[in-house]
Amino acid sequence: MAKRAGVSASTASIAFSGVGSISEATRERILRAADELRYFGPDPRARSLRQGRSGIVGVVLEDRVIHSFRDPITIAVLDGISQELGNENGGMLLLTSTGMGESSIQSAVFDAAVFLGCSPRLTRSIEVMRQRNIPMVAIEGQHFDGVLSVALDNREAATRLAQHVYDLGHRDVAVVTLPMDAVRELRALTEVIVADATTAVSMERLAGAREVYPKLGGYVAANSSSDDGFAAGLLALGGAGGGWRRPTAIIAQSDLLAVGVIRAAESLGLRVPGDLTVVGFDGARIEGLSDHDLTTMVQPATEKGRAAGRAVTELLAGGHPPDAHFTCTLHLGTTSAPPA
């Protein structure tokens, strides 16, 4: 114990933490001695064991880091969380829920967890954390008992957006969805996939759109990126012959996908919105779409993160914050118009 240096044992703890009464004299003596012995305050590991607090908040991503970080919504959410947590407390521990990553969720040191998306894959981890009394907050995704939820009106918003497309007069419409499960590859959207889907956001947005277009079909993108949107767009627009009719509108489940779809359309010589209406979802201001102003549902991403951060803070303080709900607003851009 580097602390004996001065004189005492447990008094040093008081000198460093400032909790408890201590004379100014000993305090200084202890700090000076610590300085000479190059002791820089308590060991974080021991401290966290004794106190049961580490100051770390775990953030569980659904994707590989690189994919998550390329998504402007995820970044905005992370920023919102960190805004509310502040730097002082500790930090955000990035974890992923992919495959074996689960083990690290169960063996890592943190006080509270925020899930960015919440799928059945997490069932066991959630049980573990519940048993350990670790507060949990899920931003979107499936509901679990004991997990505070920060939600978005994905379904209703998707309906409103589809209704807008419908009102413009479109009847041949296709959808490009976000990944529906752990499989990350471009596929035609089948009812089997829908039935087995585990990604709540994609399902909700699809269900919302199908309120307006009950038989809505299309493609499942490999990821939420402009390139994956491009690939899906090519398929959706370049379809086979026969009785097939090229859709006059495409509903993309994210702005990144929408941007890719627009690129695909233009590469096929189609004009947006003249020959094709494209709508997105998210309201992420994506650079590189200079010529267009995307019609999309704008979601309050940073606010979601902030709400999650606040909830974590309250939960750690022993409070019982309520679930949070956010709503999207329709942004009418220049990428939607009546069919030719």
Add this chain to the structure above:
Amino acid sequence: MAKRAGVSASTASIAFSGVGSISEATRERILRAADELRYFGPDPRARSLRQGRSGIVGVVLEDRVIHSFRDPITIAVLDGISQELGNENGGMLLLTSTGMGESSIQSAVFDAAVFLGCSPRLTRSIEVMRQRNIPMVAIEGQHFDGVLSVALDNREAATRLAQHVYDLGHRDVAVVTLPMDAVRELRALTEVIVADATTAVSMERLAGAREVYPKLGGYVAANSSSDDGFAAGLLALGGAGGGWRRPTAIIAQSDLLAVGVIRAAESLGLRVPGDLTVVGFDGARIEGLSDHDLTTMVQPATEKGRAAGRAVTELLAGGHPPDAHFTCTLHLGTTSAPPA
């Protein structure tokens, strides 16, 4: 101790960790008992105290989370780090070195640290970590004893890039630099700022350019973003009257800044590269620059992250990996041309 359930005490540890010999019978008995008692393996905090390992790698950012995440280079580096660390081990703990954040660097639980940029602000934290025997790796930035360095040939690369501009015939050139210190606002570049600069990357790139243009002046951007580049570009191009001559080329210290400068130029009615040559730095493929192919120095960002990740792994295993050096390659795009 939930473990007594079965029978023993320390044997349970063996049952869970798999280290040591144990009969298949007791092992199963213990695991079954644990399951019934809803015991899900050892407490991470206690485990990390005893073992002196938590599996967490601290990543120290220089900026607020939101700024760091908007920078494609930072993201690529983070991805590289996480690729090498793998999910299994634990996770990346995001910390910031801004202001008071230091305290959290010193009190957070982690086994090794990676600095994304390394400024004098970190001096004390580095001393603390050195004393605690925590391996450190710095990606660019100032050199510190005991901190393994992953470096880029910023200076030489900047010289090569400036030489390219010079060879094209440009003599009236301005620079738009990255932030030079903790001050985050747009300012004219003065020698006072240069003398007091703490951000190694900016200084190196400036010094490199000044090998070719000794008196190179310009503006210091508030951050590395397209918007900040736009603001700086407007100032650099819209300058006062008198003996002032509009530069025929602008050297931006990052691609994001360069994109902003191009936007500024076009908003002033200037053509790139007809009326103005713009070069960047980084080689980040930035969407939204569809019409241009930026001339820039391409750096191996993901590779830097990977190297840092590998170094961390080796250091934690007790090895002594060498410093790493990376070099940039000039990409000749369509934004540089001889002056009119």
Add this chain to the structure above:
DNA sequence: GACGGGAATCGAATCGATTCGATTGCGATT
């Protein structure tokens, strides 16, 4: 049949703090 070797198990020490109750000492109160 005694002994050596190895596997399975247990007890106790340890990791480095925090915390709570107990003790000491000193000045004020009556």
Add this chain to the structure above:
DNA sequence: AATCGCAATCGAATCGATTCGATTCCCGTC
């Protein structure tokens, strides 16, 4: 002068595992 109260300090218990050395037990060998 005895008592009370309060501030400062200390000892010991605790947080929940891992680890090391010791002990037991069983089997094969000479």
